[in-house]
Amino acid sequence: MRDKFHWRLELAYAIIYWSFTYSFLFLGLILSLEKAHLNWRSLVAFVVFFSLIVIDRRRFIQFTDNQMKLSYGNYWKKVAITYQACEKVEVFVDALLIHHQTKKTLLYFSEKEKEKMLLYLEKMYPGKIIYHANKYDQS
Template structure:
């Protein structure tokens, strides 16, 4: 059976920086293409790099299995396996969710999700029997962190 994944993006400032740099690579490839009238190896290599970073940026997701929440992030050192009993609180905003757990470095982490993914993820979390945390709807939760 295929495991269900729920895609997410990091908090707003990180997402803007990552996707701006990624599309900068695309524009560099297009500029290199305009410099020559025939197919140009360098522009095709740079375009390939753009597609690599695009796929890498879309490879952030949650998976729930064996009473654990697996947070699959861009960098392998940032990937986490969090036991569901260690989750203290889940706040659900209009465009994002915030998960509080002692297993996160900062104690809490913000994830931007589409409405469809967010709703499916919350329903899946509610079905887990080992999840004892409260899930709070917070319409004031924004997609940027407040420090």
């Protein structure tokens, strides 16, 4: 079983990230419309825009047979957590908090992704899942 579930940034960071990303799209469009054809400046802006989209799509959690792999978008930061090392998983309305080896990993999911992923979590972690009816409070 190898399924990927894409997680998101926190809302404030997501707004900043996507504003930055779309600014390169609009910059590329403006630069290409100035000359009425594609020039190298507009191509650079489009390449930066598409590379930021690819980086966002690399942010996922993947379940394999004996571990879950967390990818943070950049190519050098990946974490593999074995199922035995995970102590508990807390499910909030807007987030998922994974406790493993004295660390906490907080992941935000859309509602649709979270519902699909909870089916896998219930199979992998019977008795380790704690459900909360409120949003995650960082204090």
